[in-house]
Amino acid sequence: MTLTNRAKLAALGFGLVAAVAAPYAFRPFTVSIITLALIFGLYAMSIDLMAGYAGLVTLGHAGVFATGAYGVGYVASRIGGATGQQLLVGMAAGLVVTSIFALMAMRVGGTYFLMVTLAQGMIVWGFATRSTDLGAENGLTGVARPSAFSAYWKFYYLTLAIVLLCSLAMWVIVHSPFGLSLRGLKGSETRLQMLGYNPALTKFYVFMLAGLFGTVAGVMYAYYNQFVSPSNAVFATSGKGVLMAIMGGIGTLIGPVVGAFIIVFIENVLSVHIERWPTLLGLLFIFTILGARKGFVGALSDGWYRWVPGARAERSTRTVSPLDAGDDAVAAPEVKAN
Amino acid sequence: MTGQTFLFQLLNGLSFAALLFFLASGFTLIFGLMRIVNLAHGGFYLVGGYVGLTVATATGNFWLGLLAAPLAIAAIGLFTERVLLRRIRGQELPEVLLTVGIAFVFADMSLEIWGGDPRSVPIPGFLRGGLDIGFMVYPRYRFFVIGCAVLVGVALFLAHSKTRIGAIVRAGVDDREMVSALGININKIFTGVFIVGALLAGVAGLIGGGLLSLVPGADTEILLYSLAVVIIGGLGSLPGAVVGSLIVGLADAFGRALLPDLSYFTLFAPMALILVVRPRGLLGRQ
Numbered sequence A: 001m002t003l004t005n006r007a008k009l010a011a012l013g014f015g016l017v018a019a020v021a022a023p024y025a026f027r028p029f030t031v032s033i034i035t036l037a038l039i040f041g042l043y044a045m046s047i048d049l050m051a052g053y054a055g056l057v058t059l060g061h062a063g064v065f066a067t068g069a070y071g072v073g074y075v076a077s078r079i080g081g082a083t084g085q086q087l088l089v090g091m092a093a094g095l096v097v098t099s100i101f102a103l104m105a106m107r108v109g110g111t112y113f114l115m116v117t118l119a120q121g122m123i124v125w126g127f128a129t130r131s132t133d134l135g136a137e138n139g140l141t142g143v144a145r146p147s148a149f150s151a152y153w154k155f156y157y158l159t160l161a162i163v164l165l166c167s168l169a170m171w172v173i174v175h176s177p178f179g180l181s182l183r184g185l186k187g188s189e190t191r192l193q194m195l196g197y198n199p200a201l202t203k204f205y206v207f208m209l210a211g212l213f214g215t216v217a218g219v220m221y222a223y224y225n226q227f228v229s230p231s232n233a234v235f236a237t238s239g240k241g242v243l244m245a246i247m248g249g250i251g252t253l254i255g256p257v258v259g260a261f262i263i264v265f266i267e268n269v270l271s272v273h274i275e276r277w278p279t280l281l282g283l284l285f286i287f288t289i290l291g292a293r294k295g296f297v298g299a300l301s302d303g304w305y306r307w308v309p310g311a312r313a314e315r316s317t318r319t320v321s322p323l324d325a326g327d328d329a330v331a332a333p334e335v336k337a338n
Numbered sequence B: 001m002t003g004q005t006f007l008f009q010l011l012n013g014l015s016f017a018a019l020l021f022f023l024a025s026g027f028t029l030i031f032g033l034m035r036i037v038n039l040a041h042g043g044f045y046l047v048g049g050y051v052g053l054t055v056a057t058a059t060g061n062f063w064l065g066l067l068a069a070p071l072a073i074a075a076i077g078l079f080t081e082r083v084l085l086r087r088i089r090g091q092e093l094p095e096v097l098l099t100v101g102i103a104f105v106f107a108d109m110s111l112e113i114w115g116g117d118p119r120s121v122p123i124p125g126f127l128r129g130g131l132d133i134g135f136m137v138y139p140r141y142r143f144f145v146i147g148c149a150v151l152v153g154v155a156l157f158l159a160h161s162k163t164r165i166g167a168i169v170r171a172g173v174d175d176r177e178m179v180s181a182l183g184i185n186i187n188k189i190f191t192g193v194f195i196v197g198a199l200l201a202g203v204a205g206l207i208g209g210g211l212l213s214l215v216p217g218a219d220t221e222i223l224l225y226s227l228a229v230v231i232i233g234g235l236g237s238l239p240g241a242v243v244g245s246l247i248v249g250l251a252d253a254f255g256r257a258l259l260p261d262l263s264y265f266t267l268f269a270p271m272a273l274i275l276v277v278r279p280r281g282l283l284g285r286q
Helices: A003-025 A028-053 A061-079 A083-105 A110-130 A152-174 A177-187 A189-194 A199-225 A235-248 A254-268 A277-291 A295-307 A309-314 B003-034 B041-059 B062-088 B092-114 B140-162 B164-174 B176-181 B186-211 B218-233 B238-258 B265-277
Strands: B130-132 B137-139
Touching: A003 A028, A003 A152, A003 A295, A003 A309, A028 A061, A028 A152, A028 A177, A028 A199, A028 A235, A028 A254, A061 A083, A061 A110, A061 A199, A061 A235, A083 A110, A083 A199, A083 B265, A110 A235, A110 B092, A110 B218, A110 B265, A152 A177, A152 A199, A177 A189, A177 A199, A189 A199, A235 A254, A235 A277, A235 A295, A235 B092, A254 A277, A254 A295, A277 B062, A277 B092, A295 A309, B003 B041, B003 B140, B003 B164, B003 B186, B003 B218, B003 B238, B041 B062, B041 B092, B041 B186, B041 B218, B062 B092, B062 B186, B092 B218, B130 B140, B137 B140, B140 B164, B140 B186, B140 B238, B164 B176, B164 B186, B176 B186, B186 B218, B218 B238, B218 B265, B238 B265
Parallel strands: none
Antiparallel strands: B130 B137
8 A cells, every 4th residue: 555545544544533532522612513514514525526526616506405404494394394204305305406407507518507507506595585485584493403313412423424424425436437437527528428428417417416415415404503594595605615625625525525624614713703704705715716726635635745755756647626627628629519 | 467567567678688788798798708707797786886876976976976887897807807817817617716706705895885775876867757658657767778778789789790899809709819829919808808898797787776776685686697698698699698688687577577476487497498408598609
């Protein structure tokens, strides 16, 4: 095993031990913030599945996230259904909306994809603010955590387990042949098609997978917050997820989680001292895009290969941020069809 | 629906389409040439409206406001293009994401400066009240908005198809490398087009401030409508912006009248249909 892989395993092991030990080491408030960061980490990972691996940046994922949350909230506060029904409706609502959105977006790519998803997310928001069944501007209150997990530390372990399970599933997905076809989608749709793949169908699948994990995050968020509001679906929530993924390191699975921790901690801990948090979020966005597109994990890996003697020889070839143009965009521009 | 209410909704739809055209034309011009989807366009609209409102209220003159709004937004557009976007020229996704950051800053700063209450631009006396067009009375200001949009639309079409600058822009849309190889400074053209787009958004802000109200959230709302316009009409096409504005404006007006609870679906349905049938929009390049 290479030095780099050993270091990665060690970091992962350390992270796991720290995650399990967290409720013993920190105050309830901090544990609750970590729970939130884990939920957003899952949300950002689901965005990265599309943005980082398939090159499809979505700016409407909050729509999917909020649909899952609203499904739970609607059953809990309007119908008074049990947890099982809440979960069923939350997941089903998220997946149905995702499949409509995926069908709409599967034939477009690049910036067009971004625009279409943005409009989709906003329509969920518009619907949520207008629908009296969904509490309009006031949202839905009265979502209760399942009684077995009502204590903050129990809910933390539940969240940790679900996020780990989903991460493992995503790890399997991105390392499968399907994961390779996602990279092909990012590199060049034309070439992928030439190899016998159907790009539109691949896009549909990855959209559905991202929607599945995004919905899980939304459902968890509804239980975390015990309250669902249109602000969950707002453009800023979609943008925040993309920023988390980029800031932490797009195109990796751990990066979005790191980004989620950074953003959630800034928002909930530092923002006590900062009056204008959305402005700060916007500025972070601008600076990350201009100067730090490889994100935290990218910078860490650059530093590792540069400063650790034994690792230099193992340097991987991929050094550009996956956010930048695809592999062949420079070498062979897409042929324009006239 | 009687003939009169039908006509009333028709005019409502047309005047909203006129407002949307101001936004969508700039949006589509910027995209056509520079391949930048400017998601700060809604922010340009809102800040333009607020600046115009402030000037118009302070001086008591609507027209000074109408001058100040595009000038302020043109300056902001110049800064955005020259200082920020130029650093990452040609990288489509980072460029769009940068404008997302700008949109967040704009939304929050305008909340800080102008507060959260809905504001309206004071319109000049002779545009107030209704105009009797024989069988019904309809607000004069809305006719004024339609007139402005027609004027600007004709000017844009003439500039685009008859002038030398227009020819350069059209050539740039097809092949920017070739244009710069011909000795034309394409960067200057980029800056110019971006400023014109921003300027139009600023004008729309002030005009829209008399039609709708200026309020936090109006920026994302108008951005959504503009996105629907360009998705339906076809991104990068000026005629597409006209067609898209008309479809979205009319669908919105009649949607609000016929299905008030589902008003957003009148926006969503045509967009979904177009994306399935013609993914690049009605008049976009397929």
